[in-house]
Amino acid sequence: MKTEIVLSYLRKDKLPHIWCPGCGHGIILGSMMRAVHKTGWKKDDIALVSGIGCSSRTPGYVDFNTLHTTHGRSLAFAAGIKFSNPRLNVISVMGDGDAVAIGGNHFIHAARRNLNITALVFNNYIYGMTGGQFSPTTPYKAIASTTPYGNIDKNFDIPSLAIGAGAGFVARSTAIHVPGLDDIIYQALNYDGFSVVEIISFCHVQYGKRNKLKTPLSMIDWLKSIALPIAAYEKLGEEQRRDKIPIGIFKNIPTEEYSQKYIKEIIDPNKSKDSILKDYCKAKLYDL
């Protein structure tokens, strides 16, 4: 019933995709397409931008305006698209390394400026495509190809980072809580401002095989055991919280969007928002 909806948004000649059998990224892609279907946007009104990595293969399979850019610069290109054509709904897809390691600066500054972009961070705890090196989100004591004795670095909490940088909509979900994930992505897409959704995916090939979670089933069971709704997480004591991750919407407040603010305060302060946008698009030969 739902697969037909997903397939209607994909480039069917490019399937099957390159992701490993059982990879969480495919599940998230399906969820994203169902959320886009729910918004009712036309395919030509959406721009999907990505960087480099497993997650960034997503635009190759999706039948929107798509862009596959350099490592970590997905949000920089997305900001450019949003400025040149504010009528487009821009979605930026990033991996964990893409968003908070190489593209960390772009991430915090995009959150600070509050452009109307939906940033989806596919967090699989590892650099999967390049051979399983540890990333800034690799958990404490987890083994990666570059940390054979266990990772001693403290890992990034992406929602806290996004809230600290000033994003208006911040949420986290996992690849296995699928109907809930559809709803969270739908809310993020509809939010007027910079919205961040961290989606915990799983990589049983690069992360799992080194951490006693070799099959997709064991990774799914592991995710089920660590993910908790925010309300249940807050009831736990300090000791019990250590191995758990809260999922849900952390922040959802209305904010002033940057491109609207730019047009209003820099281009013409007297005109109304809509008429400025219309003139702006007319001058650029876009039909609104």
Place this chain on the structure above:
Amino acid sequence: MQKKRFMITVDERLCKGCENCINQCPKKVLELSAKLKAYPARQEDCIGCLRCEYICPDFAITVTEIKGDSNEN
């Protein structure tokens, strides 16, 4: 009230045999075939929860409700 019936189709071109659907199905409807693709072994048990559709990373599974009474005799 008559029990709802569902038909499961697996696109063998897309299925990679990851067993996600087999493990997530609450009624153990799906099994792995000799070609290492999922197939509905006990289709009459399906309750239409769509877990297999949601969890399939390759968009290979489609669950459709069978309308009409082909069962009456």
